[in-house]
Amino acid sequence: MNIPELYKIFQQNPKICTDSRKAEPNSIFFALKGENFDGNQFATDALKKCSYAVVDDPEVATSDRYILVQNALTTLQNLAKAHREKFSMPVIAVTGTNGKTTTKELISKVLGQAYKVFSTKGNFNNHIGVPLSVLELTSEYDIAVIEMGANKPGDIRELCEIAQPTHGIITNVGKAHLEGFGTFEKIMETKGELYDYLYVNDGTAFVNYDNEFLEDMNPPRKTIHYGISRFTHCQGKLIADSPFVSFRWISTGEMVFDETELDWSDKNRYVEMNLVGSYNFENGLAATCVGNFFDVADKKIKNALESYKPDNYRSQYLKTDHNVLIVDAYNANPTSMKLAIEDFVKFDAKSKILVLGDMLELGKVSSREHDVLIHFIDDLNTFEDVYYVGDEFYNLQNDTTKNWFKDLKDLTAELKKNKLRNKTILLKGSRGMQMERLIPEL
Structure with a gap:
């Protein structure tokens, strides 16, 4: 047929x-x-x-x-292409190594203040999830926000052919899924397939002006910039990131060269989010930039960002009966691990503990990347204690801590025996590690 x-x-x-x-x-x-x-x-x-x-x-x-x-899968994808072609609505593609799901959620929340928005559910962002998402589009929607993930070169190109985005954003590029990509350069090339598609199809990209890699990836002709630099269309200032991120922003419309022309005093352009970690400032500012581009009122942008509460173990701030937890356990790679730990160093708290699980899907460089992370933490010499769990960490143990565990079962037994109390704990690891299973013991 x-x-x-x-x-x-x-x-x-x-x-x-x-x-x-x-x-x-x-x-x-x-x-x-x-x-x-x-x-x-x-x-x-x-x-x-x-x-x-x-x-x-x-x-x-x-x-x-x-x-x-x-082939049933190819047929599903081709059916989704045919369905997408029935609609002229803006479709915003969101990809990146870190933060794409949070950014997708924030953009959807902001645009939802003024439009009927379709958004990828959960992280349905692969060669099956994207066509399934596209096939849910109906004429009742004004805008669609589609998340795109990649495990190997060519993945983003394939997803763009299905979803046919008119706009796009790459949150960042970092070391992840190296098992499928092989090198960081291949990751940049693959994420850049979104820019390539937008370039050929006269689309618009939202680009973080402060990220040197993104500018090197040849954004399309139509580009809207955001960042902390004054040479942007949407400029932000990080106000605080402990425990939660707050920032101010301004819209210049066109790039402004005279600092005296900028007014940072508008209360509707001050945002206090329910997200921890300074890296979420970039995610929030990205959503602000998109909302501003699509003429969402300042107050509505503020309300959307402040009402968003993370779930699914992404940048969650939890108070248990015994400790304060920062649960960022949905995923982990060398880049996101380092960012989370650097933020945790600055976190205003005493008795800080790291509980880290293996970073998966790193292929041949897995042992090296875990070793680099261990030495990075050792050099910081900041935390009261560090707990490592998973085969990769366990095989690299040294004498900086006694807390090396092959699996969650062993670590859970230890936490039952020697309980952590009155601590502030960063809990992070790859999805396959299921680090959230430790929460009842913390």
């Missing part, structure tokens, strides 16, 4: 399902494959509730309710 024919079926059954357990009436099941599963095996179960099943195994297609295609 070709895409135009499938699109007609989609219009009558506008819900997409990839999990047979979540199938529902008037939906289409796509039999996707993974390393440990084959969706074709579940198509019959899905059809007990849904209308059609798109499969790529001829032996499964035993009736006209099975739609046989060459």
Whole structure:
């Protein structure tokens, strides 16, 4: 079946399902494959509730309710492309090594003050999540904000072809997913695929003027700058970052060269967020810049940023019965680890403890990057104690701390035995480490 024919079926059954357990009436099941599963095996179960099943195994297609295609994933992506082309709304793509989900959430919150906004749910940001997100677009939305993640070169280019962004933002570039990329230069090249797409398609990029890497990545002709520099369209000043980030901002419209022309006194341009870590200043300012570009009123930008409360273990400030926790355990890589630790050094608190889990998906450089981080922490000589957990850290243990643990089970047992009390604790590690499981012991 070709895409135009499938699109007609989609219009009558506008819900997409990839999990047979979540199938529902008037939906289409796509039999996707993974390393440990084959969706074709579940198509019959899905059809007990849904209308059609798109499969790529001829032996499964035993009736006209099975739609046989060459590749179910490619068909899903091509269907999403066809659907995207039905809309002329602005689509803002958000990518970057760190902060893309938080920035996506903040942008959506800000734009939501003036528009009906579609936003990627959670971190549905890969080759499956993006087409699923695009297929949820309807004419009721004014703007879409689509998060894009990448594990290897070419990923962002592929996602841009599906979502066809009119605007875009790269939050930053750093060391992450090196297992798939190989080098930092490849990461820059891959993230820069968003700029390449916008350049060719006359799109607009929002660029952090203070980030030297982003300017080197050849932004498109239409560029709106933000940052602390006065040579920006949206300029900010960090006021505080402990415990929460607050900042002031101004909109110059055009780049201003005379400092006396700038008025920082407007109370509606002072923001107190519920996010910890100075790196969230950049995320907040990015959302401010986008909101300003789309003519969201200053007061509404302020209200949106101040009402946003993080969840999912991203930059969360938690008070337990015994300690203060900074939980940044959704993900970790060498760049985000260093930024979080540097911020924690400046955090206004006594008895500061680090509890760090392995950084995953670093490939051949994993041991080296963990060793660099350990020495960085040793040289700081700032914290009351440091707890390391995971194979990578455990294999590099030295005598600067006695707290080296192979897994969470061992660390949990230690925390039950020797409890931490009246401490301020940074809890950070890669998603696969599930560092939030330690919270009940802290």
